Amino acid sequence: MIDVMYFAWVRERIGLPTEQIETSAQTVADLVAELRAKEERYDAAFADITALRVAVDQELADFDAPLAGVREVAFFPPMTGG
Amino acid sequence: MIDVMYFAWVRERIGLPTEQIETSAQTVADLVAELRAKEERYDAAFADITALRVAVDQELADFDAPLAGVREVAFFPPMTGG
C-alpha cells in the first residue's frame, strides 16, 4: 500500500487530495501508467507528464524512481512558492 | 575667497577642518600646489594626490576642475561609507 497524494490542479482534476493504492508498480512511471488506466480523470491529469513533478517519500524524484519500500508518492505541478 | 575643507586623515594631518583661502588658482591642481608651498603639513598631506579625492561646490570633481566662481573645495581620502 502506497499513499498517493495530489496537489494544486492535479488534486482538482483527479478530485481528491490523497488515496491509498495497492500496487505492484516497480517505478513511479509504472504507477502513473496504472493510474491512467484506472479512470478518465486520471488519464487527463497525467496526460502531459512534462507538466508534472513527483516527490517520493517527501523528496523530489524522477519518474523512473523505484517504488520498493516507498510509503508516499506525491504528484503536483511545478512549484510556485516565494 | 574660497572655503577649503578637509576631512578624515587629511583634516588631521593639516590640523584644521576648514579655512578661507585667498587664491587666484585657476584649477584644483593649482590650489593644491599653492597649499603645498605654504607649509610642511600641507606638503605632507598632498604628497600623494592619487590617495585623495576632491569635491568642488559639494560635488565630486577632478583635480583639473576649474575654480572660476567656485565657493567651496573639499579634500579627503576615498570614502568609506556603507
Added chain:
Amino acid sequence: MDVRVQSEPFDAGALLNDFSAGHKDVGAIVSFTGIVRDVADGLRSMEIEHYPGMTTKAIETIAADAMARWELTDVLIIHRYGALTAGEQIMMVATASAHRSAAFEAADFLMDYLKSRAPFWKKETTEKSASWVAAKNDDEAALDRWS
C-alpha cells in the same frame, strides 16, 4: 537557522529586529519580503496550498545548502500558506553574514530555490476567474545561476 511555515500573518519588522539582535560578529543583514500583488482583474484572494509533510524539510534543505555555500551566521525563512489578500506578506527571508556580498547572494539564492523547490502552489481568484499561477521558465533558469 529558523524555518517557519504558518498560516498566520507575521511581523516582518519585529522578526528583522529579533534576527539582528545579539550578533556582534555580523556586519550585514539582508531581508526579503514577498507581498501579494493586486492583479488587473482585481484580486479577491491568493490561496497558497502546500505539502505539509514535505514543506519544512524542503526549506531546511535549501537553507542548509545556503549555509554550506556562503559564510552565513544565520538564516531565517518564513512562508505562509492559506488564503491571503492583496498587500499581505507571503514570505520573508533574512540572512546574516560578516560579508555584504554573502548576505545578498544567499538571500537571492534562497528566493530562487524557494520559488522552484519548496512545495507551495499559488491560486489566484480574481473578480472574473480562478487559476493556478503557472511556474515561469525563468524560475527554472534562475537556478542555473547557482550551479
Added chain:
Amino acid sequence: MDVRVQSEPFDAGALLNDFSAGHKDVGAIVSFTGIVRDVADGLRSMEIEHYPGMTTKAIETIAADAMARWELTDVLIIHRYGALTAGEQIMMVATASAHRSAAFEAADFLMDYLKSRAPFWKKETTEKSASWVAAKNDDEAALDRWS
C-alpha cells in the same frame, strides 16, 4: 524617496514596516542593514565623519540613479555619523518593487555607491590604536559591475 543622515540610532524593524505599509503594487521589498563589527584588538569605538553640506545631496543623487535604472516604487536610505560601538547599526537601505530582481539589484547597487560615493569616513579606535579605515580596491571595482 526617503533619505536620512543622522547621529541617532534607528529602529530597522519599525522602518521596514513603515516602508512596506500601504504599497499594494509592490511584490518585493529588500532591506540591507549594516552593523559595526568587532575587530581583533577589541573595538572601542567606530567614529563616522561626514561632509554635512554634501552628504544628503550625494545620497539623493545615488537614490535617483537607482530609481532611474530600475522600476522601483520607493527607496529608503538611512546613514548614521558620529561615534558607534560594536553591534550598533550604521546604516540601512530598503527598496520596493513589483519585481524581485529589481529590488535585489537596486539594493546591491545602492550599497556599492554608498560605500564609494557618499562622503563618509570611518575611523576605528581599538584597545591598541586608532586608524582610518582604508577604502578597498574592490570597492571601486564593484562600481564597474553597474557600468
